[in-house]
Amino acid sequence: MHPSKVSRNQLTDLPNIGKACAADLRLLGILEPQQLIGKNPYELFEILCHKTGLKIDPCMLDTFISITRFMDGEAPQPWWAYTEERKNLARNSLS
Numbered sequence: 420m421h422p423s424k425v426s427r428n429q430l431t432d433l434p435n436i437g438k439a440c441a442a443d444l445r446l447l448g449i450l451e452p453q454q455l456i457g458k459n460p461y462e463l464f465e466i467l468c469h470k471t472g473l474k475i476d477p478c479m480l481d482t483f484i485s486i487t488r489f490m491d492g493e494a495p496q497p498w499w500a501y502t503e504e505r506k507n508l509a510r511n512s513l514s
Contacts, residue, residue, distance in 0.1 A: 425495045427452050434495035435482045443467055443479070455490040463487075480505055 426432040430441040433452055460483035468475050484501040
């Protein structure tokens with residue numbers, strides 16, 4: 420992901436989002452990037468798992484964090500920039 424190649428115009432312009440991830444977002448009813456503003460990435464991930472009936476790789480959660488933060492105004496980041504945050508939250512919720 421090159422920061423100059425991302426935008427907030429269409430789903431596949433978002434950081435870390437290709438055709439497959441865009442399809443997952445559409446399954447969630449997200450048709451435009453603006454619909455991600457203020458969304459909870461953890462809830463989006465849980466809904467996606469429920470709708471697909473699959474245990475989806477948690478890296479998708481990292482991707483959801485990256486795009487919701489991007490749409491809330493943060494600079495674009497690669498999805499793996501949020502992996503440690505996700506893991507820390509999971510460890511703390513088990514404590």
